Amino acid sequence: MSTTTTVTVTGMTCGHCVASVREEVGELAGVSSVDVDLASGRVDITSEAPLDSDDIARAVSDAGYQVS
Numbered sequence: 001m002s003t004t005t006t007v008t009v010t011g012m013t014c015g016h017c018v019a020s021v022r023e024e025v026g027e028l029a030g031v032s033s034v035d036v037d038l039a040s041g042r043v044d045i046t047s048e049a050p051l052d053s054d055d056i057a058r059a060v061s062d063a064g065y066q067v068s
C-alpha cells in the first residue's frame, strides 16, 4: 500500500531544478516516485509509508528550493 504526499515547491525555474528536487526527494527512505510539475511547483511524492513533512522540507532545501 503506497501513499502520495503533495507539496508545493517555490523557486524552480527549469528542468535542472526539477531534476535536483526529484533526486533529493527521491533519496528519502521509502520513496518510490517523485512527480514534479515545473509550472505549478506541485510535487507528488509516492512512498511506502507516510512521510514526515520536515524530512521533505529538508530534502527540498538541500536541493536549493523551498516548500511553500
Ligand SMILES: [Cu+2]
Pocket (backbone or CB within 6 Å): 012, 013, 014, 015, 016, 017, 018
Ligand atoms: Cu533550474
